[in-house]
Amino acid sequence: MSRPTNLIQSPTNLSFSSHFTLRTLLKLQHPPFPSKPHKLSLKILCSQSSQSPTPSSNQTLTLISILSAIPDWADRIKERGMQKNRFLYNHEKWVEHRSSLRHIRHLLSSLSSRVILSLIPPVIAFTSVAVLIAAYNTAVSLHWLPEFFPLLRSSSLPYQLTAPALALLLVFRTEASYSRFEEGRKAWTKVISGTNDFARQVISSVGSSSDALLKKALLQYIMAFPVALKCHLIYGSDIRRDLQNLLEVDDLAVVLSSKHRPRCIIEFISQSLQFLSLEESKRNVLESKISCFHEGIGVCEQLMGIPIPLSYTRLTSRFLVLWHLTLPIILWDDCNWIVVPATFVSAASLFCIEEVGVLIEEPFPVLALDDLCKRVRDNIQEAIETEKLIQAQLIAKRKNHCNEPSPNGWPNS
Numbered sequence: 001m002s003r004p005t006n007l008i009q010s011p012t013n014l015s016f017s018s019h020f021t022l023r024t025l026l027k028l029q030h031p032p033f034p035s036k037p038h039k040l041s042l043k044i045l046c047s048q049s050s051q052s053p054t055p056s057s058n059q060t061l062t063l064i065s066i067l068s069a070i071p072d073w074a075d076r077i078k079e080r081g082m083q084k085n086r087f088l089y090n091h092e093k094w095v096e097h098r099s100s101l102r103h104i105r106h107l108l109s110s111l112s113s114r115v116i117l118s119l120i121p122p123v124i125a126f127t128s129v130a131v132l133i134a135a136y137n138t139a140v141s142l143h144w145l146p147e148f149f150p151l152l153r154s155s156s157l158p159y160q161l162t163a164p165a166l167a168l169l170l171v172f173r174t175e176a177s178y179s180r181f182e183e184g185r186k187a188w189t190k191v192i193s194g195t196n197d198f199a200r201q202v203i204s205s206v207g208s209s210s211d212a213l214l215k216k217a218l219l220q221y222i223m224a225f226p227v228a229l230k231c232h233l234i235y236g237s238d239i240r241r242d243l244q245n246l247l248e249v250d251d252l253a254v255v256l257s258s259k260h261r262p263r264c265i266i267e268f269i270s271q272s273l274q275f276l277s278l279e280e281s282k283r284n285v286l287e288s289k290i291s292c293f294h295e296g297i298g299v300c301e302q303l304m305g306i307p308i309p310l311s312y313t314r315l316t317s318r319f320l321v322l323w324h325l326t327l328p329i330i331l332w333d334d335c336n337w338i339v340v341p342a343t344f345v346s347a348a349s350l351f352c353i354e355e356v357g358v359l360i361e362e363p364f365p366v367l368a369l370d371d372l373c374k375r376v377r378d379n380i381q382e383a384i385e386t387e388k389l390i391q392a393q394l395i396a397k398r399k400n401h402c403n404e405p406s407p408n409g410w411p412n413s
Contacts (some may be wrong), residue, residue, distance in 0.1 A: 017202030035240060071121040081114030082359075083236050086368035088375070096377040102195075115355050116348075123347045130328040130343035137332055153332045166319055170353050173316050176308050177357040184363030187299040191226055192372055198222050199380040203387050205282050219384065220246055221265055223377045225293055227263040230369040233300055246377070266293055300364070308361055318348055 089097070097198055099105075133152055140151050199222050205217040212334050224246045231237035239261060243288075251268065258264035273286050326346050328339040335342055361367055 006021055014111075020036040042316060045113050070124070074118045078118040081316050082365045083234075085370050087367065088368045088371045096160055100102060115352060115359065119348060119355055120353050122351050123344060125326040126327075126347045127340060127344045129325060130340045132339050133328040133332070134339055151331045151332075155331050156330050156334070159327075159330050162323075166323060166350075170350065170357075172354060173308070173312065176312070177359075180303055180308070181294075181360045181363040181366065182387050184300065184303050185367060187296050188367060188369065188372065189304075190292055191229065191296035192376055194289060194296070195222055196379055198286070198292075200383060201286055203383055205278065205286065206276055208277055212277050214272055214275055217248075217251075217267065218276075219380060220248075220251075221268045223274065223380050224255075225262060225269070226264045226369075227299065228255065228265050228372045228375055229300065230364075232260075232262050233364040234369065235365075242373075262293070262297055266290060269293075288395040303363060305397060313358075320354060324351075354362040370387050 020404065087093075095100075096138065136149075137152055139145050140149050169222055199219055202215065202218055208366075227242045227246065228239065229237035231242060240256060242253070245256065253265050255268075256260050269290060270287070273283055276283065278286075298383060323341060327343050331339045331342055
């Protein structure tokens with residue numbers, strides 16, 4: 001029995017063939033221009049790779065995943081360390097800080113240091129390069145390779161000439177980062193002192209009983225400003241959690257809906273000052289205190305938005321990489337296999353200095369901002385309670401003074 005040669009081209013055969021259905025036709029006829037070619041091709045490639053994986057592709061994926069796993073792990077440790085809360089030092093902390101056992105304590109805690117753990121990928125990479133170069137030179141020296149393979153060695157004079165340049169580059173890079181850290185610290189010092197002074201002025205200036213609720217709300221806004229500025233600067237901060245005990249629910253909703261939360265709180269403060277029943281001179285004095293908030297926002301946003309010139313950072317990084325890639329070749333004649341620990345020590349020390357400069361370049365995660373904000377809140381709440389006690393003491397003294405008889409026997413009026 002003869003079969004039809006072309007079922008697709010003869011439409012009459014479709015009705016007489018019991019095994020050829022419309023689904024079969026759709027499988028055979030691929031559209032020339034699919035609606036989603038990228039997704040379709042991706043699904044086809046994924047299905048093909050899952051059905052028939054090749055050993056070379058599996059090895060490539062495994063090698064790439066291994067090579068990227070260590071840097072990803074180091075970066076996660078670094079970012080988790082950046083989000084860790086810092087604490088202000090007290091007397092006990094200073095005693096521990098200057099203890100004679102600090103060097104042993106710092107050495108034992110090396111494996112938990114985020115700076116050291118973040119350096120594992122580059123240090124391992126350059127140490128591995130040193131091992132490969134040492135193995136290659138050993139093979140050439142023992143004539144295990146053909147004669148045309150050269151021995152990788154060079155004079156140490158270029159390194160002696162460029163070592164001071166690398167040292168100065170690292171020093172200037174770290175010094176520039178520390179100057180940014182110092183500028184951020186000074187900016188927050190002004191914000192904290194301005195907040196305390198502002199709250200003190202409000203407590204002493206607003207004494208009318210009709211403004212009691214507005215005065216309480218104003219002090220809440222003042223306490224909330226440093227917290228909002230801290231959340232504005234530090235990545236991953238939970239501003240809702242930090243402000244829920246400082247602001248009312250409706251005020252917090254307005255702050256959370258705004259794009260710039262610190263400026264929104266400043267607007268709350270400005271509007272509250274307008275509703276207070278104060279003399280114009282006192283209101284002007286209080287409004288002048290807001291300028292330190294605007295100045296703090298400007299300095300902090302400038303430090304966040306403008307890093308050290310990127311060309312300077314890239315130059316330092318490239319210099320360090322080229323230095324350690326060629327270091328085993330320079331030291332081979334003098335050290336032989338000692339180039340491996342020498343490269344390890346050099347990479348660990350120099351890259352650690354560069355890493356510290358990169359970390360303190362963004363000063364705000366390094367500062368104890370949570371502790372500073374908590375201390376501001378405690379100081380203002382203590383000032384409110386102290387005001388009530390002092391007023392009660394002064395009123396009692398005034399009454400006692402009025403009840404005391406005068407020298408002529410009449411009570412003081």
